[in-house]
Amino acid sequence: MIDEFRRRGLLADATEHAAEALAAGQVTGYIGFDPTASSLHVGSLVPIMGLVHLQRAGHCPIALVGGGTGLIGDPSGKAEERALLDRARAEENAEGIRKQLASFLDFDCRTNPARMANNLDWLDGLGFVDFLRDIGKHFSVNAMLRKESVRRRLDDEESGISFTEFSYQLLQSYDFWELNRRYGCTLQMGGSDQWGNITAGIDLVRRLGGPRCHGIVFPLLTASGGVKFGKTEAGTVWLDPQRTSPYRFYQFWLNTGDADVVRYLKLFTLLDGADMEDLAHAVAERPHMREAQRRLAAEVTRVVHGAGGLERAERASRVLFGGSLDGLGACDIEEIFADVPSTGLARSRLEGDGVELAVLMADASMAPSRSEARRLIRGGGVYLNGARVVDRGAAVGRGDLIEDRFVVVRVGKRRYFVVEVA
Numbered sequence: 001m002i003d004e005f006r007r008r009g010l011l012a013d014a015t016e017h018a019a020e021a022l023a024a025g026q027v028t029g030y031i032g033f034d035p036t037a038s039s040l041h042v043g044s045l046v047p048i049m050g051l052v053h054l055q056r057a058g059h060c061p062i063a064l065v066g067g068g069t070g071l072i073g074d075p076s077g078k079a080e081e082r083a084l085l086d087r088a089r090a091e092e093n094a095e096g097i098r099k100q101l102a103s104f105l106d107f108d109c110r111t112n113p114a115r116m117a118n119n120l121d122w123l124d125g126l127g128f129v130d131f132l133r134d135i136g137k138h139f140s141v142n143a144m145l146r147k148e149s150v151r152r153r154l155d156d157e158e159s160g161i162s163f164t165e166f167s168y169q170l171l172q173s174y175d176f177w178e179l180n181r182r183y184g185c186t187l188q189m190g191g192s193d194q195w196g197n198i199t200a201g202i203d204l205v206r207r208l209g210g211p212r213c214h215g216i217v218f219p220l221l222t223a224s225g226g227v228k229f230g231k232t233e234a235g236t237v238w239l240d241p242q243r244t245s246p247y248r249f250y251q252f253w254l255n256t257g258d259a260d261v262v263r264y265l266k267l268f269t270l271l272d273g274a275d276m277e278d279l280a281h282a283v284a285e286r287p288h289m290r291e292a293q294r295r296l297a298a299e300v301t302r303v304v305h306g307a308g309g310l311e312r313a314e315r316a317s318r319v320l321f322g323g324s325l326d327g328l329g330a331c332d333i334e335e336i337f338a339d340v341p342s343t344g345l346a347r348s349r350l351e352g353d354g355v356e357l358a359v360l361m362a363d364a365s366m367a368p369s370r371s372e373a374r375r376l377i378r379g380g381g382v383y384l385n386g387a388r389v390v391d392r393g394a395a396v397g398r399g400d401l402i403e404d405r406f407v408v409v410r411v412g413k414r415r416y417f418v419v420e421v422a
Contacts, residue, residue, distance in 0.1 A: 001057040002216075008266040010050060010218050012192040015202065018214035021186065022059065026112060027214075029054050029187030030062035030179055032119075032172065033101075035070040035093035039240030040100050042252065043230040045268055045300070046218050048104050050189050051114070052270070055105060060112045062185060063101045065094040068123030069171050094118055100239050103303055115183065122178045123171065135174055138207045139200070144169060147196040169200050176201030180210050192217040221267070224259040239304050245335045246305040250313035253297035254290070258283055261292045269299040322413060325386040330403035333418065337408065341365075342418040345407075347398075350421065354397030357382070357389060357409075366409060366417050376411060383410040 002019040005011040021027055031047045033040065040048070051061040070090045098116055105114035144150060147169065153161035176198075179185035188198045198215035205213045221229040230237050237252045238244040244252075256264055262280050265271055271279070275295075282291040302310045316336045319325055328336070343364040349355045358373035360366075361382070367373035376382050377392040385400060385408050396419075400407055407419040 001053060001059070004053055004057070005050075005216070005218075008053075009263055010046070010053070010267060012217045012219040013195060014216045015199070015214045017212065018187070018216055021212075021214050022057070026059055027054075027187050028060040028062065028179075028183055028185040029189055029216075030064050030117070030176075030185050031189045032064045032066050032069070032175065033097050034066050035090050035097055037238075038093045038096045039238045039243055040097055041230055041239065042237045043221070044239070046221055047190060048101065049268060050216070050218055052104050054187075054189075055109070055112060055114055056270075058112055059187075060183075061105060061114045062179060062183060063098075063105065063114065063116050064175060064179065065097050065116065065118045066175075067091055067094045067118040067120030069119055069168065069175070070094070091120070094120075096240065100304075103306075117179065117183075119171075119175050119178070123174075126174075131170075131174075135170060135177075135204070138204055139170055139173075143200075149193065149196070169197050172197045173201040173204040176213065177205050177208055177210065180205050180213065186211055186213045187216065188213070189216045189218070192220055224257060241305060241309065245331075246301060246309035246313045247316040247332070247335045249305065250297045250301045250310070250317065253300055254293050254317070256293050256296060258287050261296055265292060265296050265299075269296065271295070271299065319386070320414075320416075322383075322410070323386070325402070325408060328402065330405045333402055333406045333408065337416055337418045340416040340418055342420060345419050345421050347421050350396065350398045350401075354395040354400075357384065357394045357396055358392065360396055360419065361409065361411075361417075364417060364419065366411055366415075381412050384408075386410070 001022050002011065002014060029051075031051055033044065033047075051063060054061045067090050070093070101116070107114045107116070144166070145154070150161060150166065153159065153165075176185070176188055188201055190198060195215070195217050198217065202213045202215055205211070223229055236244075237249060239249075241249075253264075262276070262283060265276060265279060279292040279295055282289065298310060298314070301313055305313070312332070315323070315327065316332055319328065319336055325333075341364075345355070345360070358367075358370045358377060361373035361376075362368075362370045367376060373382075374392045377389050377394065380388055380390070382389045384394070384396065385402065396407055398404070401421060402408070405421060407421070409417045409419065411417070
């Protein structure tokens with residue numbers, strides 16, 4: 001499995017005997033997911049794929065939702081303290097994350113089923129005095145102060161670091177001990193910024209008399225231009241379709257640059273062998289065809305949003321290249337055409353025979369004048385809701401509205417306009 005991680009660019013570092021342990025027999029390993037939001041985002045896909053490969057190699061993955069540590073917040077990689085969650089929100093977020101992880105992991109496998117756990121189950125009833133006496137005594141403050149994420153915050157005289165976040169390392173280490181005690185877990189994985197927390201957990205299990213444990217960390221991902229992966233002008237790309245629609249999710253992957261697409265195919269899909277070679281060749285020889293980007297977008301969208309979500313996303317993408325609008329609803333129209341010119345139209349203008357399309361085009365600046373609009377219609381260059389208009393005197397009525405809200409006008413091959421009826 002270590003070789004597979006290395007080949008796919010998933011390996012940043014591993015503890016000394018991790019490869020030997022994974023080769024020797026079935027291992028139970030975990031990754032923690034912080035429930036600071038109701039959804040995971042595309043940046044979470046690197047650790048998720050780590051668990052996927054762990055299970056595919058015959059090992060037992062545990063997805064640990066930090067319902068307890070989420071109330072504290074991990075300072076790793078953060079320049080300032082997180083806003084604290086209340087208990088109800090943390091539990092609600094944890095439930096959303098559980099559902100998303102079920103798209104990737106097999107929880108019904110007979111030989112090595114995946115497991116979900118929530119550290120609130122053991123942290124909730126933990127006594128403070130008992131914790132300090134039994135766990136805190138095994139941690140050196142000197143060593144904790146040397147941790148990079150802590151040291152960086154200590155250098156900031158203005159914000160510093162609170163004792164709450166400083167203690168996070170103890171809680172994450174205690175998670176490793178509890179998962180070892182309950183499920184025989186001997187491996188923790190995570191981003192490379194988690195190396196200090198992971199090795200602290202390994203040391204705690206050893207000090208408490210447990211077996212030798214191991215750690216693997218993944219690289220922190222950035223796009224080739226240095227931009228943080230998963231960040232766009234519109235913000236974070238979420239796995240929740242209510243926060244990022246399947247169409248926008250698909251477009252995120254479709255817009256991957258040629259310099260990144262082969263690397264992303266290795267990281268975020270299970271494609272291998274001849275498929276990867278063919279796609280890498282396509283990028284080198286036919287980059288304008290964007291074959292690798294389309295395959296990447298299809299593979300990831302299918303897993304996250306299902307076959308139905310992928311079909312809708314692909315259909316929406318075809319619309320922008322002159323495809324039919326059949327089957328699209330008002331929500332789809334809002335998403336697909338969010339960035340094209342739009343105008344409002346009073347509903348009263350659609351009564352009776354409706355409003356002449358040429359007049360509407362001129363009023364909404366789709367054409368410089370009514371006569372020019374009629375000329376464009378006569379030449380066959382105007383489309384109403386995806387259908388070419390052949391009558392230069394054509395009118396737009398209520399029957400033309402998509403879900404009684406929108407009309408989409410296309411002029412030429414690529415110029416779209418959306419009319420929303422108020």
